[in-house]
Amino acid sequence: MPSTRTAAIQIRGLSKTFGATRALSNVSMEVAPGSIHALIGLNGSGKSTLVKVLSGFYAADEGDVSMGEVVFVHQDLGLLPSLTVLENFSIGRPMAMRRGQIDRRAEEERARAALAEFGLEHTVRQQISSLTQAQCAIIAIARALDRSASGDVAALVLDEPTSALPSHEIEMLAAAMRTYADRGIGIVFITHRLQEVVDLADTLTVLRNGQLVYSGPTEGTSIPGMVEMMVGDAPTRVEAEWTPPVRTGEPVLEARAIVSDTLDRLDLSVYSGEILGVFGMTGSGLETLGSVLSGREAAAGGTVQLDGSPLVANSPRVQTIGYVPSDRPRRGVLPGLSVRENISIRSLKGTLSRGQISRRKEVALAQRWAEDLRIKPSDASVPILTLSGGNQQKAILARWLAVDPRAIVAEEPTQGIDVWAKTEILHRLRGAAENGAAVLLTAVEPEEILDFCDRVVVLRKGRVVLDEQRSDLTITDILSAMH
Amino acid sequence: MARTDAAAQTAGTSTSGRAAFLTELPRFGMVGLLVIIVVVFSVLRPDSFATTDNIRTVLVESAVLTILALAVMIPLIANDFDLSVAAQLGFASILAAGLPGKQGLSVPLVILVVLAVGAVIGIIHSVLIVMFELPSVVVTLATSTVLGGIVLWYTDGAVLYEGVPASLTDLGQKDVVGVPLPIIYMVVVAAVLWFILERRPWGRYLYAVGSSPVSARLAGVNAPRVRATALIACSVLAALAGLILTARIGSGNPSISNAYFLPAFAAAFLSLAAFKLGFFNPLGVVLSVYLLAIGVNGLTLLGAPSWVEPVFNGLALIIAIGLARLSVGKSRKLFSGV
Numbered sequence: 001m002p003s004t005r006t007a008a009i010q011i012r013g014l015s016k017t018f019g020a021t022r023a024l025s026n027v028s029m030e031v032a033p034g035s036i037h038a039l040i041g042l043n044g045s046g047k048s049t050l051v052k053v054l055s056g057f058y059a060a061d062e063g064d065v066s067m068g069e070v071v072f073v074h075q076d077l078g079l080l081p082s083l084t085v086l087e088n089f090s091i092g093r094p095m096a097m098r099r100g101q102i103d104r105r106a107e108e109e110r111a112r113a114a115l116a117e118f119g120l121e122h123t124v125r126q127q128i129s130s131l132t133q134a135q136c137a138i139i140a141i142a143r144a145l146d147r148s149a150s151g152d153v154a155a156l157v158l159d160e161p162t163s164a165l166p167s168h169e170i171e172m173l174a175a176a177m178r179t180y181a182d183r184g185i186g187i188v189f190i191t192h193r194l195q196e197v198v199d200l201a202d203t204l205t206v207l208r209n210g211q212l213v214y215s216g217p218t219e220g221t222s223i224p225g226m227v228e229m230m231v232g233d234a235p236t237r238v239e240a241e242w243t244p245p246v247r248t249g250e251p252v253l254e255a256r257a258i259v260s261d262t263l264d265r266l267d268l269s270v271y272s273g274e275i276l277g278v279f280g281m282t283g284s285g286l287e288t289l290g291s292v293l294s295g296r297e298a299a300a301g302g303t304v305q306l307d308g309s310p311l312v313a314n315s316p317r318v319q320t321i322g323y324v325p326s327d328r329p330r331r332g333v334l335p336g337l338s339v340r341e342n343i344s345i346r347s348l349k350g351t352l353s354r355g356q357i358s359r360r361k362e363v364a365l366a367q368r369w370a371e372d373l374r375i376k377p378s379d380a381s382v383p384i385l386t387l388s389g390g391n392q393q394k395a396i397l398a399r400w401l402a403v404d405p406r407a408i409v410a411e412e413p414t415q416g417i418d419v420w421a422k423t424e425i426l427h428r429l430r431g432a433a434e435n436g437a438a439v440l441l442t443a444v445e446p447e448e449i450l451d452f453c454d455r456v457v458v459l460r461k462g463r464v465v466l467d468e469q470r471s472d473l474t475i476t477d478i479l480s481a482m483h
Numbered sequence: 484m485a486r487t488d489a490a491a492q493t494a495g496t497s498t499s500g501r502a503a504f505l506t507e508l509p510r511f512g513m514v515g516l517l518v519i520i521v522v523v524f525s526v527l528r529p530d531s532f533a534t535t536d537n538i539r540t541v542l543v544e545s546a547v548l549t550i551l552a553l554a555v556m557i558p559l560i561a562n563d564f565d566l567s568v569a570a571q572l573g574f575a576s577i578l579a580a581g582l583p584g585k586q587g588l589s590v591p592l593v594i595l596v597v598l599a600v601g602a603v604i605g606i607i608h609s610v611l612i613v614m615f616e617l618p619s620v621v622v623t624l625a626t627s628t629v630l631g632g633i634v635l636w637y638t639d640g641a642v643l644y645e646g647v648p649a650s651l652t653d654l655g656q657k658d659v660v661g662v663p664l665p666i667i668y669m670v671v672v673a674a675v676l677w678f679i680l681e682r683r684p685w686g687r688y689l690y691a692v693g694s695s696p697v698s699a700r701l702a703g704v705n706a707p708r709v710r711a712t713a714l715i716a717c718s719v720l721a722a723l724a725g726l727i728l729t730a731r732i733g734s735g736n737p738s739i740s741n742a743y744f745l746p747a748f749a750a751a752f753l754s755l756a757a758f759k760l761g762f763f764n765p766l767g768v769v770l771s772v773y774l775l776a777i778g779v780n781g782l783t784l785l786g787a788p789s790w791v792e793p794v795f796n797g798l799a800l801i802i803a804i805g806l807a808r809l810s811v812g813k814s815r816k817l818f819s820g821v
Contacts, residue, residue, distance in 0.1 A: 291701075296700070296701050314700070314705075316703075316705075318703060319703035323701055323702075325701055330695070330697060330698070331697050331698055331701055332698060332701070333695070333698060334691050334694040334695055334698050334699060334702070335694055335695055335698075336690070336693065336694035336695075336761070336762070337690065337691065337694050341687065341690075341691070344687075345687065345688075345691055345699075345702050345704070346702060346703055348684035348687055349684060352684075355683075356678065356682035356683065357681075357682050357683065357684065357687070399702065
């Protein structure tokens with residue numbers, strides 16, 4: 001029984017190395033039964049490695065972990081959107097059977113019972129896609145616990161459970177977490193939102209570069225204190241040759257009082273020659289900003305101005321704005337086509353000779369960009385899906401660099417790509433800015449791209465809360481403004 | 484022709500010409516198959532198969548089907564199905580016979596009206612499928628049924644053969660420098676389509692939309708317009724095929740369209756396995772129609788009963804699509820439709 005345990009999860013001296021990288025170094029922490037424990041740290045601090053050691057995905061090099069049955073719920077929840085809540089509960093485990101048929105009544109009772117204490121039993125016959133994000137998250141947690149092998153779950157590990165939630169829904173999930181904790185389950189949750197740590201967590205672990213910085217009660221810590229622990233005394237690196245670009249004339253891209261589901265009368269300008277980094281947490285409006293400013297989606301209100309005149313979404317003028325979406329597999333690459341065709345799609349008019357696409361010109365164009373951005377392999381005739389994520393990203397960037405765009409909007413440009421590709425891509429974006437383009441980059445994790453920005457804007461709740469030259473800021477300022 | 488520069492480019496970037504040759508080989512597998520079939524039947528039936536008359540018959544008989552299969556192929560590239568092409572062909576064929584016969588229209592006007600009706604059907608499809616985002620399979624199944632009903636009303640189920648003017652049938656039965664006109668039409672349609680799909684930006688945009696409608700739109704491709712144009716082009720070509728059919732046989736048969744439906748789709752899908760592997764392509768469609776037609780013709784001359792034809796067509800389709808999957812590999816989807 002839970003009460004007999006001293007700890008739901010106990011970790012002692014855990015270390016894990018990948019090649020030359022020390023992902024975790026002598027980390028110890030303890031999660032008490034019935035407590036809520038937050039795990040925070042910057043990108044690459046070792047949070048995900050720690051969770052993967054707990055789930056058994058990685059074996060630790062050193063140290064030991066003692067725990068009862070632990071249930072994991074990942075960020076994407078794993079629910080099937082077109083099925084009902086009941087079907088999602090039943091699928092993937094043996095179903096209650098009666099006379100050779102699925103016993104629908106028993107199945108429904110079981111799902112209702114699991115959801116009753118959260119007031120969600122009425123949703124069992126509804127489709128997942130008709131529910132709110134918070135309801136889905138609770139259902140995913142209830143389903144994971146429903147599948148417990150022993151029926152005695154000691155701990156629940158939630159990987160960024162709130163990152164997809166709009167802020168007004170977080171309260172509902174928080175209440176559900178509290179309910180489970182009151183049953184004696186120890187809850188570990190990873191989050192980027194420090195306000196939640198203050199509101200929700202009893203205890204807290206902070207990791208930095210694989211090292212344990214703090215593990216203890218949340219009481220007595222503050223958001224600025226947490227930011228300091230996450231960032232440490234690492235100075236913000238400033239490129240030696242960096243001088244802020246001279247701002248000339250009118251903005252190239254300008255948002256005027258943009259309203260959407262997450263943006264609240266947002267005003268924002270990007271000027272020729274500068275790289276603007278826009279940072280914000282999930283739910284801050286960052287996700288819609290890129291597609292609206294690049295003219296790919298219409299906003300509910302307000303206008304986007306390109307070179308001083310209003311930009312109509314999806315009109316031919318948007319072709320002068322390069323757009324690198326964050327969902328590269330589904331929104332960036334043209335998956336059936338070759339690297340060449342992915343690069344040249346916007347430049348075909350320039351390859352026409354006597355009314356037809358000159359194969360020679362098109363191949364030369366794609367080949368030049370592939371070699372210029374060091375796309376591997378450099379043979380542009382291969383299917384784009386045979387390339388690594390970083391090389392696919394380079395090809396999508398090349399697509400836009402090839403048309404010498406007025407502006408480039410890149411969402412999470414370095415997400416999921418290796419460090420070499422990252423450097424290459426950021427240098428190319430700098431090059432585009434030097435050629436006069438207005439460059440806007442968005443990122444949830446500012447440490448990823450901060451060094452390459454000239455100016456920084458932070459969004460919170462759909463509004464700009466900080467807008468300053470990068471040289472005047474430290475990462476601590478930015479993280480504090482985000483939270 | 485189309486492939487020489489692409490092949491040369493691949494050879495140039497590969498480590499050896501021999502390896503390039505081997506990787507290029509699957510693209511021409513169906514050409515090889517056609518050669519083998521022709522040689523085998525020529526040896527087995529030198530007196531009936533390998534004659535100019537027989538070859539001429541096969542080529543002329545399949546010209547209309549080839550144009551129809553090319554029509555089907557265009558929206559398929561963007562993952563839109565036009566299941567009504569055969570019904571549109573039947574409808575156009577009936578109009579081409581009935582408008583001069585029953586309504587007394589002149590031949591140039593008949594041609595204009597039939598093609599315009601095709602365009603109107605294509606526009607209706609575009610509005611329903613692209614603008615209102617209804618599934619193409621359902622919409623075209625419905626219009627197909629409606630067109631079949633109108634044909635029945637217009638003809639009372641009887642073949643229209645009275646009053647089809649000679650100036651119309653001449654367009655389907657005469658030769659130009661020894662080549663029957665239907666073959667010339669077919670070659671022109673295939674060549675123009677090849678040019679547009681391979682050599683014009685529009686063709687690339689169509690393949691891009693087929694690859695990923697969302698990515699194509701975000702890359703600045705006007706995906707709705709590209710899809711709508713493809714559906715309209717399909718309907719106009721289906722009308723043209725119906726016109727040529729009536730010109731060739733000199734009558735309008737209300738039940739003739741049934742025979743065209745499956746072969747047209749089979750040839751379009753077979754094109755995935757020829758030349759541009761994994762992509763619908765016009766040269767592949769032409770090759771596929773003739774591969775199937777010559778195979779069936781040879782088997783008939785060998786004395787095979789009539790049930791052999793559909794069995795042959797069906798098996799050829801499965802084998803070809805299987806070979807296409809093998810040669811394209813897992814790096815990309817073969818076809819992302821429904």
